[in-house]
Amino acid sequence: MDARTNPYAPGAGTRPPALRGRDRQIDQFDLLLNRLADGRSERSLLIDGLRGVGKTVLLSTFKDMAVEKGWYAAKLEVRHDTELRQALARAALKLLRELSAIERMKERVRRASQVLKSFSLRTPEGIEIGVGIDTAGTAGSGDLEFDVAELMLELGQTAQEAGTGVALLFDEIQFLDRTELEALIHGLHEVAQANLPLAFAGCGLPSTPALAGQAKTYAERLFLFQGVGSLDRKDAQDALTIPAASLKVRIDQAAADQIIDLSDGYPYFLQEYGKHAWLVANDSEITAKDVRRAHPRVLSDLDDGFFSLRYQRATESERRYIRAIADLGDGPQTTADVGTALGHESLQQGSSTRADLIGKGLIFSPRRGQVDFTVPHFADYVRRMDAPG
Ligand SMILES: Nc1ncnc2c1ncn2[C@@H]1O[C@H](COP(=O)(O)OP(=O)(O)OP(=O)(O)O)[C@@H](O)[C@H]1O
Ligand SMILES: [Mg+2]
Known part of the structure; x- marks a missing residue:
């Protein structure tokens, strides 16, 4: 559909067409x-x-x-x-x-x-x-x-x-x-x-x-x-469908469900999926097929902007630390596990890198002895970057 009328608004601080859940x-x-x-x-x-x-x-x-x-x-x-x-x-x-x-x-x-x-x-x-x-x-x-x-x-x-x-x-x-x-x-x-x-x-x-x-x-x-965090299913659904409906475009339920699953209801991701699904859809309806076609475009946009913007700010040793967290899986990891993965001999060894990453706003400590990314889905991005080919 027409890029000119696309209502979705991924971006830093850009107003969403429908502000939900707040x-x-x-x-x-x-x-x-x-x-x-x-x-x-x-x-x-x-x-x-x-x-x-x-x-x-x-x-x-x-x-x-x-x-x-x-x-x-x-x-x-x-x-x-x-x-x-x-x-x-x-x-x-x-x-x-x-x-x-x-x-x-x-x-x-x-x-x-x-x-x-x-x-x-x-x-x-x-x-x-x-x-x-x-x-x-x-x-x-x-x-x-x-x-x-x-x-x-x-x-x-x-x-x-x-x-x-x-x-x-x-x-x-x-x-x-x-x-x-x-x-x-x-x-x-x-x-x-x-x-x-x-x-x-x-x-x-x-x-x-x-x-x-x-x-x-x-x-x-x-x-x-x-x-504040990701939107629940109802709010995420509204954040997606209201802007389209105001332009007489329908997002069918399967498409909305897919976007909500893929985005986990995170506002930034919802806007990206909305935007790309809109762009690939042909007429006044967005279907699950459109979402499937939009998905790689969303990832590529996120990788080039939202994610890479943060990753670029890390030094080589910080990136090693980041990769170690990501390789351990999604969600918070213990600093002990990260240290082990990096072959550190003591907890102290990683502490200045960790402090620098916290200072840059890339990771935070949800609990004592734990670290997690401040960017949702970041671990997945890092693993994707590391994947061969
Ligand atoms: N309640 C909401 N419903 C739908 N979309 C939203 C909502 N809040 C924000 N968005 C969209 O999410 C994106 C991110 O918003 P914003 O830049 O305010 O996030 P942020 O928390 O300040 O992020 P950062 O920590 O990177 O500064 C924007 O594209 C915005 O339009
Ligand atoms: Mg902000």
Whole structure:
């Protein structure tokens, strides 16, 4: 069928044509906004899940929800080399600029900008991000925890005085280092105690809840942790059939079942199968035969993009470690078994490679002494790459 009208949307952070299976998270964020708007407290959201399950898409949805409510929202992606201070300064700058468009808020925003300026003077970018005000604010002590809290309080108070709220949406939280995560959680704690309308939602790999708990013990009371993963059969079916139906295309039950089986209900894979099944189908019906024809194309697209993107980032010794995990089978493996497979004489021998792979976000530790891939179906990909021919 026509590529031009193809509704499916595989990609990083690309909006799905039908967002399914995320009602709980969406309802919770809605509750958070409403309660904060009423001056009540509510736990922030911390969402964790494997690669490609739709974390970024959820954050974009939250952003829309906040904006729809007349709030100001900033979404930021943490990277390997991101500094929290810098990222937060940029987000605050954006929010304050938007708030300063409200005529009666100009003076108030000017004061908040002083705090931001002293905060951002401590970033490597220094003055560049500053907003041209001479007097120093209070968030430039150099103590990250203190400064982050000061800036967040200032943002929350400014929004409150404007009769609205601000939302901070952080993607890839697992890349924050320990001190940064501590500072962020502390800041949110201060904001929550002051009942300010600052909503926070963060997303990260499955290691995120543990990292948050290690950073601050009270993280458990501050956040509502929500794991997101593959969709159940009903939601997966809807995610596939609704977009087609809206274009008068039917996906027959056998075809839908096959896609759900092959994809395990993982959102990214559903979009890929939807896309390719659409492309190979002839008329207004997608059948099991189309899915069979689409399957190798899906694998080839995934191999060239979704999977290889991650694999390329590994060094040769990291790849050996990855292959050892994959050869042991699907699902979590013990580090002891991986070590044995690699001929290591002690557990210590593989620990720095393992730490590097965790740092790159390729593997995580679901339990003490275990490792697993952060990318669904990754073991299968690695075995496929290694297969002769
Ligand atoms: N609830 C959903 N239903 C159907 N498709 C979805 C859903 N959520 C996300 N998708 C699709 O899944 C793909 C991956 O989404 P997204 O990039 O948000 O995942 P992610 O968890 O952020 O991945 P990563 O960890 O790699 O950043 C996109 O193509 C998106 O359209
Ligand atoms: Mg993402």
